[in-house]
Amino acid sequence: MQANTIRFKNKSIPVMNFTHKRSQMELLSTKLKEYELHFEFRRKLKMISMIEIIGDVAIFKYNDGTKLYLEVS
Template identity: 80%
Template sequence: MQAISIRYKNKVIPVLNYTHKVSHMEFLSNKLKENEMNFEFRKKLKMISIIEIIGDVAIFKYHDGTKLYLEVS
């Protein structure tokens, strides 16, 4: 497992990369940049506590236990 933090706007979010592939981190960064102007996505991202990358999916985990899945490949 590879633990990294990413910075999105003013928030630092820890990322657990279970695949150990740098390309998945790059894909995640690209997806975040694509959704940068999406107000709903930014609003949801403020409440994220951790991101896990498993396979080709990034799992955004909220403080209340709910999850948001995003395909990163």
């Protein structure tokens, strides 16, 4: 398991990379840049506590226990 942080706007979010592949982190960064102007996504991202990468899916975990799944490939 690899622990990193990713920055989106002015927020640092811890990322747990279970795939151990650097390419998955790059794909996640690219996907976040695509959603940079998406207002609803940015609003939801403010409440994210951490991100887990498992396979081709990034799981955004909220403080209240809910999850948002995003395909990064």
